[in-house]
Amino acid sequence: MKIPGAMEPVIRLSLRDRYFRDKILKPIIRAYALGYLSSVTPKLISYIRCLGNKNRSTKEKLQELAQVLAGPLRVKSFPTFCGALVGGSTILPILLYRLCAWVVNSCKGEIRNPQQTQRLVRFAAAFLSSWFSFQLLNKNRIISRQDTKARDSASSQHDFSRAPAETLERPCPELAGRTMDLTLFTVTRAADVIACIAWSRWRRHRNTQKRWTTVEALTPGLVDAGVFALSAAIVMWAWFYEPERLPRTYEKWIGGVAKVDTRLIEALRRCRRGVFVYGKDTGQASLLESMCRDFNWPEEWGDPAKTTPIPCEMVHMGCGPSCEKHALSRFVKTFKFACATYIPLQIVLRLRGMKSPAALSRAISDAAQSSAFLASFVALFYYSVCLARTRLGPKIFDKQTVTPLMWDSGLCVGAGCLMCGWSVLVEKARKRQELALFVAPRAAATVLPRLYDIKYQYRERIAFSISAAILFTCLRERPRMIRGVFGRITTSVLN
Incomplete structure (x- = not known):
């Protein structure tokens, strides 16, 4: 059926509207909604748990609910960051493509490798989008008194999300690190993508040579187990000896x-600090002697001057x-x-x-x-x-x-x-x-400082932008390389 010439502009406009709605507008809305839900849900759960509190009136509860629901709607918030990040990585490639086409036409040349050019444009667009979106979460940052104490003691380990709500907050522009958890998550995912791509190429190379073995087939699962074992070891060590590093x-x-029993953990911590010493009376006997009385054990078990080492029965x-x-x-x-x-x-x-x-x-x-x-x-x-x-x-x-x-x-x-x-x-x-x-x-968050001098923030910004660019480029070209629930969610947001 031949389309009348008068209808062609209308059809072209309809196709453009559909493209704009499906390829640009919908991913931005999905990303914003996902960011909003991830910000509101934990606070909403905490609010529901506190509904039974009879010390507050219905009006106060409704005001608190309104604050919970409206809080993430401000401009410098995580939902806005998500929308800007996805929007930039979706819209910027169109502009960069046109710029590339204009340059090529001006030089009267041609693009020799369209696929590589497309990948480079996507990476550059995602990098620029991540670079500017990063600042939405870091501009005009505030820090609590608890974090100021951490900075003054040179430990710099506390997270902003862990500061009590009732502490007095004041501007502290000389410190940065609010987005450290987000950056570490992005860097970890980008490293996983690179490892998966490298492993896929190695596997393809071995298959062509017909040298693929059962041991190599089991390697990815063992590597995941090894990564978890090492990560869990670091987290558990921090839980015992440096719990302030954990959320x-x-x-x-x-x-x-x-x-x-917390007294047992404290005894192990004092052993590490050289305060709880076997064979010497350092005044630490009272710590475990109270535990012995509670469990009807001989009090001598809790005295390091008399018992070496602490009996396993106390650990049990x-x-x-x-x-x-x-x-x-x-x-x-x-x-x-x-x-x-x-x-x-x-x-x-x-x-x-x-x-x-x-x-x-x-x-x-x-x-x-x-x-x-x-x-x-x-x-x-x-x-x-x-x-x-x-x-x-x-x-x-x-x-x-x-x-x-x-x-x-x-x-x-x-x-x-x-x-x-x-x-x-x-x-x-x-x-x-x-x-x-x-x-x-x-x-990784237990090893790296949670707060640092703001003059080094460019390092975190570069790490986040490069990692996010890797993820967005892979989501467009090889979405299966981004594993797990995160990969499925981000793929559904963009596609």
């Missing part, structure tokens, strides 16, 4: 799962002297605790697709597997601590070479940290990669 919610959650916290029995008890208790959380969560998440008993059984099975992983994590940690400090460590190393104080001042905790993460092998390969990519940025 408060993370620290509290680990403590809830570990269920260990009333479970008896057997390290194996204690590890099994920890596994059972943690498994029950995890099942009570994971099973309802899995059922709720799969409620729409749960149309048969098989779907319910699969949800319960996955929840049980995740619970077994968490239970193994806790049991492995405690059992490795016992093996290092009393069971195997003193038999492998002479007491004169590695003293009991050396074991309790860090070596036994280090053994537990190194071993507990390998429990991730209980999980499926797909879940391992999710866990590894979730924990790795948090492990």
